[in-house]
Amino acid sequence: MRGRRRPRRAVTSFAAVSVLVSGAALTGCAQERDSDVYTVMNSSTDESYHRWDAEAMARCGTRLGVRIDQQSVPAAQVMTKALRMASSKSLPDIVQFDASEMPTFAEAGGLVDLRALGLATDDIPQGIVDFGSYRGTYYGAARSVNTLALFYDKDALEQAGLEVPATWDELRDTAKKLTEGKRYGLALSAGGAEDGVFQFTPFMWSNGGDETELDGPRVVQALDYWKALLQDGSLSRSTVNWTQADVNDQFMAGNAAMMINGPWQVETLNTDTSLHWGIAQIPVPQAGDASVGPLGGAVLTVPRTGDTDREQTAGRIVACLAGEKEQLTYALNSWMVPANEKAATVWRERVPELDALADQVAEARSRTAQLGAGWPAVSLALQSAFQSALTGRSSEAALKHAQQRATSGNRGTRP
Structure with a gap:
């Protein structure tokens, strides 16, 4: 990516x-x-x-x-x-x-x-x-x-007197406090493409979720966490349409104080010398958990x-x-x-x-480590689940449908 x-x-x-x-x-x-x-x-x-x-x-x-x-x-x-x-x-x-x-x-x-x-x-x-x-x-x-990391605007956090978040609770609280005016606390990609799936895996895996059971409780919790950020107003509702490039554009324009993104954005970030950014590992559900992102x-x-x-x-x-x-x-x-x-x-x-x-x-982990050639069916199923859950459907229902779709798409494909 x-x-x-x-x-x-x-x-x-x-x-x-x-x-x-x-x-x-x-x-x-x-x-x-x-x-x-x-x-x-x-x-x-x-x-x-x-x-x-x-x-x-x-x-x-x-x-x-x-x-x-x-x-x-x-x-x-x-x-x-x-x-x-x-x-x-x-x-x-x-x-x-x-x-x-x-x-x-x-x-x-x-x-x-x-x-x-x-x-x-x-x-x-x-x-x-x-x-x-x-x-x-x-x-x-x-x-x-x-892989992905948490990029943050050093000046925004310093002016608000906030530390770089390390857990989900801290990220949610920090994003809320940084949301003001046209600026959202956090930007991420939940678009209907591989970008969104790539960005969801750190939340799914760090929470103990698994791509072989998309409707499992740990995966549901991870998607519910995304929904909570959206309901808090800390994420733009346009996140369901954004690619990772769009996320970077929002961060550089000052419309997001933090973002989930990757090192391929660094060259572009460095073109704006007035932007003082830093990176940290993606926050985890509880202190001491491993932050597991996608390779x-x-x-x-x-x-x-x-x-x-x-x-x-x-x-x-x-x-x-x-x-x-x-x-x-x-x-x-x-x-x-x-x-x-x-x-x-x-x-x-x-x-x-x-x-x-x-x-x-x-x-970090490979997306195809468990499913091999079966990964594309899972990816498509998750993409549909994001669009559904973040626009009103329950995470549980969206992911149950995703699991059914992934199983159907992988029928006849050996793991």
């Missing part, structure tokens, strides 16, 4: 992926390729990200004696583009999937085990290894990861094309792009947290103002 305005992702069914990948991609490459030119498809359409990736690919290409071309498409189109290319037997050598989409392609047999290509995971925390794995097989190498980011994968020589070289390219040195460079540019532990240690020293984010990453 990153970027300014993320279009809604099209959720592609596992059945469709399975037919296209197993029936097309695995039959071999139909087109002749230049033996010294390799293609990476990613979602780096933002000018800065595209440039950073191009520079990294140029360095790795020089090191490996090949040319690496970058093909960037909007994030919402990566999966559908990869499927079209699979059907025409023209898959790129490397695809950078959002980690929540990778299991769908892996389940269909479309990806190569990166360990079999020589990639090691010794210096990567197990949670991040799991983030790039499906059923214990390591398919996706993360260069950096991200976000993308992973580099090697599609199974049938050309084992090219797959081996593609693996070396992934190893270079996801190596310690390149990870640190990428993370310092993008404000994300390096996946490699050694690189992350240096990163903490270089950007101490984001130290709380690294602490949040340490407890």
Whole structure:
């Protein structure tokens, strides 16, 4: 999850992926390729990200004696583009999937085990290894990861004589006190897209809720907490329509004193030198609870094309792009947290103002860890529940319907 305005992702069914990948991609490459030119498809359409990736690919290409071309498409189109290319037997050598989409392609047999290509995971925390794995097989190498944190306006809290909240009660009380005039105490995204689901998971997971039981009491309590913030007037009623980019816009405009957001907003936040912001871990239900957020980011994968020589070289390219040195460079540019532990240690020293984010990453979880390719059905069900509950329906009824919808959507899909 990153970027300014993320279009809604099209959720592609596992059945469709399975037919296209197993029936097309695995039959071999139909087109002749230049033996010294390799293609990476990613979602780096933002000018800065595209440039950073191009520079990294140029360095790795020089090191490996090949040319690496970058093909960037909007994030919402990566999966559908990869499927079209699979059907025409023209898959790129490397695809950078959002980690929540990778299991769908892996389940269909479309990806190569990166360990079999020589990639090691010794210096990567197990949670991040799991983030790039499906059923214990390591398919996706993360260069950096991200999660959510509580951003706050230092001046607003200081003027009100308030401390940074650490628990749900403190957050609710602080948000109430900071709400005045056109300014809301808190901004978050509860929109009908993956942005909203991403933002709900810290409240669901930190409260002991689980994506396998959306109508469980702990999940209901988490959604009721969102409803309470809305009923207090601490959240704008427009929150049901906001993306994470919209939330950042509201915070920067002075229309919110705090927000839930991620490090991809830091570059934009720093353009306003009059805004004095800080970050903290997302408040938890009770003092002493772990603040468990979602791991976000993308992973580099090697599609199974049938050309084992090219797959081996593609693996070396992934190893270079996801190596310690390149990870640190990428993370310092993008404000994300390096996946490699050694690189992350240096990163903490270089950007101490984001130290709380690294602490949040340490407890973060992958959205697909439990459900794998079944996650998209849960995501869609939760999106509908937010819209329903925050506009009047009870959380219990909205989530009961969500559980029924998710179960129906995952019927026939193995967890």
